Amino acid sequence: xxxxxxxxxxxxxxxxxxxxxxxxxxxxxxxAISWFRQDSGKEREFVGGIRRSWGRxxxxxxxxxxxxxxxxxAKNTVYLQMNSLKSEDTAIYYCAAGRPALSAIRxxxxxxxxxxxxxxxxxx
Numbered sequence: 001x002x003x004x005x006x007x008x009x010x011x012x013x014x015x016x017x018x019x020x021x022x023x024x025x026x027x028x029x030x031x032a033i034s035w036f037r038q039d040s041g042k043e044r045e046f047v048g049g050i051r052r053s054w055g056r057x058x059x060x061x062x063x064x065x066x067x068x069x070x071x072x073x074a075k076n077t078v079y080l081q082m083n084s085l086k087s088e089d090t091a092i093y094y095c096a097a098g099r100p101a102l103s104a105i106r107x108x109x110x111x112x113x114x115x116x117x118x119x120x121x122x123x124x
Contacts, residue, residue: 001026001113005095008118011085015122019080021095021115028076032098035069035080036108037091037120046106047093050078058105063089087124092117 007019021033034049048059050069057069068081078095098111 001028001031001097003095003097003113003115005093005115005118007080008093008120010121010123013086013122013124015085016081016083017085017120018082019093019095019118019120021078021080023076023078023097026097026113029073030099031113032100032105033069033071033078034096034098034100034105034111035078035093036096037089037093038117039091042091044094044108046108048080049100049105051102052099058102060106082120085120085122087122090120090122092119 002025004022011017032052035047036044037047038044048069050057050071066084071078094117095115096111097113100110104110
């Protein structure tokens with residue numbers, strides 16, 4: 001499976017941005033898709049993920065209520081809608097595909113495939 005993340009950019013604090021993760025080369029609906037982010041000098045962290053079947057999404061506490069993940073299996077695409085962006089949301093955002101147990105959805109090691117990352121910069 002190949003993942004292509006896009007949609008990053010420079011925005012002001014409080015503004016919104018939507019990232020897309022398009023998949024090819026596999027059966028998209030077989031995989032949970034999660035978003036991770038990594039800021040300079042920091043470890044990659046889980047932002048949110050959406051399960052493969054019924055589509056329930058899970059989020060990092062600090063983005064809950066501001067970010068929304070959705071998936072369109074017909075388009076092989078997952079979206080990360082980010083509202084009320086804050087300067088601390090600045091990072092490179094990666095999408096990843098895997099089949100983690102719910103308890104391991106935040107574990108980077110549980111994902112088989114990764115997109116190349118897209119940079120989100122939020123200026124205050």
